[in-house]
Amino acid sequence: MxxxxxxxxxxxxxxxxxxxxxxxxxxxxxxxxxxxxxxxxxxxxxxxxxxxxxxxxxxxxxxxxxxxxxxxxxxxxxxxxxxxxxxxxxxxxxxxxxxxxxxxxxxxxxxxxxxxxxxxxxxxxxxxxxxxxxIDPHFWKAPFFHWMPEAVRTELLTRFSIATAGRITDRRLARQIVEDxxxxxxxxxxxxxxxxxxxxxxxxxxxxxxxxxxx
The missing domain is CATH 3.40.50.150 (Vaccinia Virus protein VP39)
Incomplete structure (x- = not known):
């Protein structure tokens, strides 16, 4: 499912x-x-x-x-x-x-x-x-994502297609998404x-x- x-x-x-x-x-x-x-x-x-x-x-x-x-x-x-x-x-x-x-x-x-x-x-x-x-529905492809440190989440967003919008190649944008x-x-x-x-x-x-x- x-x-x-x-x-x-x-x-x-x-x-x-x-x-x-x-x-x-x-x-x-x-x-x-x-x-x-x-x-x-x-x-x-x-x-x-x-x-x-x-x-x-x-x-x-x-x-x-x-x-x-x-x-x-x-x-x-x-x-x-x-x-x-x-x-x-x-x-x-x-x-x-x-x-x-x-x-x-x-x-x-x-x-x-x-x-x-x-x-x-x-x-x-x-x-x-x-x-x-x-599971955070905003990052549903990565269980436990929202329990990780912000720096780890930012790094993961820049490396993998985890967010609903896909992989975030801009590190500043990835950090902003995590903080927001x-x-x-x-x-x-x-x-x-x-x-x-x-x-x-x-x-x-x-x-x-x-x-x-x-x-």
Missing amino acids: ALNDPKDVTSLSYRLRSKRDHFLREFLLRNGRSIIDLGGTSDYWRRVGLDFLKDNGFTVTIVNIEETELGEGPFKCMVGNACKIDLPDNSFDIVHSNSVIEHVGGWNEVTAFAGEARRLAPAYYVQTPNWWFP TRLVTGRQMRELFPDAEFRRERFGGLTKSWIATRG
């Missing part, structure tokens, strides 16, 4: 994402219609379902550091830093974030990101891979989202990722 091929219906990632999308759709339906997606993409929402979004009257404001092409759908683009967004409290019905909090920087940035997620809407949905799971991917633990997630309910995505008896929800 493949581990992380989203197009392979037998892969672990495909099966988990299918279950996650079903849970997400139910969560969205009961919590409102205006969504702010911190660091997301329109391709992600197409997987969730354009017809689902349109038929149920959802709007999705996607926040990223740089402006991105959104294409067809109920999407709006907002350029900004998801760790500090210049909007009033409860500007939306739902905050959504999928595999982003582990990319925003150090602990101060992670804490700020969580604060914005809790502030911008009455309901939130935040998913992230679990640091204690032996910091998985969090379940204990840290509970500290960041003390008012959340937590859903575990499991594989082989281990928690592969966490979903924190309020609402």
